[in-house]
Amino acid sequence: MDSLNWSMENSSWSDEEPEVNRNGTGVFFPNLEIIETDNDQGDNPVSIDILPDDIHERILSGLPLTAIFKASCVCKRWNQIIRSKKFTLKDANFLSEKTWYFMFTSSVEPVGYLYDSGLRKWYNFELPFMVHHTWNIAPSCGLVCFMDDETSKKMYICNPISREYEVLEIPPSPGFHVYSALAFSVDQSKSLYTISIVRSMQASDDFLLWHVSVHVYDSKEKTWLAPVMGATQGWRPGDVSVICDNVLYILVFCTRPNEVQNFHGLISYNLDNTEASFGIMKDESVILAPCALTCGRLMNVQGKLVLVGGIGRTNRPGVIKGIGIWVLDGRQWTEITRMPHKFVQGFGELDDVFASSGGGDLIYIQSYGGTALLIYDMNTRQWFWSQKCSMHKKFPLEIFSGFCFEPRLQFM
Structure with a gap:
């Protein structure tokens, strides 16, 4: 562990209304000055400072999360209360149960837009470090794990809301790996988390045989x-994995010749x-x-393993004709829904892959080619678009990505 950082007072986010925020770097609203009138000059004002801290906590806990962070800039006392462990441990009583979605692009700055699904509103937002769309990203219980397995060999465990994070060194690979997959699971009751990195490399003498290593933190x-070593015969692990009920699930791809080349499967490994x-x-x-998939995303939603997959056309299996959602029950898949055709058309020309993550009762799906964000509610079984995001393409081939997480104030 290299560092542990907290920077609530420097957290940079705002809603999209002021023109100053249009450049994508979030800022707080300018300080507002309350101007008193001459009415009731004879009344003796009563300062809120005389109230005990527990009353201040009750006042602050009744605010929306975005307002809580702005309130931390009002005075030193409120800042100390909001940053205190006592206050952050109570956040489950007043924070939104809906997951939020952070959308970013292949920019040179750690900025993007944050979607509050409860208020259905976008905010300019900035992460405390630079993240590239090629990184592996895995959220769990308010924390997000970021892994750069190619250049810096660093891993960040971060609470995007409080901007508190720690840095880990990524373990060395036992060989030259071609693919790596990241999985992350938080146990809030024990204040512990588990990280899994799955690396796969082709056997030099057999195209169908892939060596696999599983690294657990x-x-x-x-x-x-x-690392736990193993191999797969006729199946290649890729860059998609997830932990559900302490079982690691890895999405694999069929490598046999003369087989349908978009044929996917799932392997599991008990982390115990x-x-x-x-x-x-x-x-x-x-x-x-x-079914025959062009691509797939795995996620833990409501304690269940969920697969979001692109469904290929019969005559052109590499082209998406729709998107489906399935839940694993034992070794069988139960289809939850398929995206209505009117929503598929709303994506425009779909790429062969898309960003998708889920948590709470919501599943988010976003095309890498644009900012349109589609949401599926697992409880109401309804599809709906998010409010339009004001992020725009700077060049035609710009890539957009994102992830969802539960908004929480505490790090663990």
């Missing part, structure tokens, strides 16, 4: 465990058995995808 011991190799996983170990 134990936050209690603050160390990376020895991190000392044993999982050997060579063959067909009988693979949970087949519910």
Whole structure:
């Protein structure tokens, strides 16, 4: 662990109304001065400072989350209360149960737009460090894990709301890996988290055989465990994985010649058995995808493993004709819904991949080619668009991405 940072007072975000925010760098509203009138000059004003801290806490906890952060700039006392452990541990009582979505682009600055799904409003927002769309990103319970496995070999565990984060060194790969997948799971009751990195590399003498290593980080011991080694025969792990109920699920791709080249499957590994190799996983170990997919995203939604996949055309399997959502029940997939055609058309020309993440009761789907954000509510079984984001393309091939997370004030 290299560092632990807290910078609420420097957090940079705002709604989109003031022109000063149009450049994409969030700022607080300018300080407002309350001008008193001459009415009731005979009344003796009573200062709010005489109230005890617990009353101030009740006042602040009744505010929306965005207002709480602006209130932290009002006075030193409110800033200390909001930053206190006592206050942040109570945030579950007043924060929105809806997940929020952060949208960013391939910019040279760590800025983007944050969508409050409860208030249905976008805010300019800035992360405390630079994030590129090629990074692996995995959210869980208000924290987000960012991994740059190519250049800096750094990993960030961050609360985007409080901007508090810690930095970890990424463990070295046992060989030259081609693909890496990140999974992240937080146990709030124990103030612990688990990180998994899945790396895959092709066997030099067999195109169908892929060597796989699983690296697990134990936050209690603050160390990376020895990697678990294994292999897959006829299936290639990619860059998609998720932890659900302490089981690691990895999306795999069929590599056999003369097979449909968009054929996907799922393999699993129990993280309680991190000392044993999982050997060579063959067909009988693979949970087949519910249909021919062009791409897939895995996520933990309401404690269930959810697959969001692009459905390929019959005559052109590499082209998306729709998007579906499935939930895994044992080894069988249950279809929850398929995106209505009117929403598929709203994406314009879909790319062969898309960003998608979920949490709480919401699933977000965003095309890499634009800023349109579609949301599916797992409880009401309804699709709807978010409010229009004011982020615009600066060049035709610009890529957009994003992730959702639960808004929380505390780091753990």
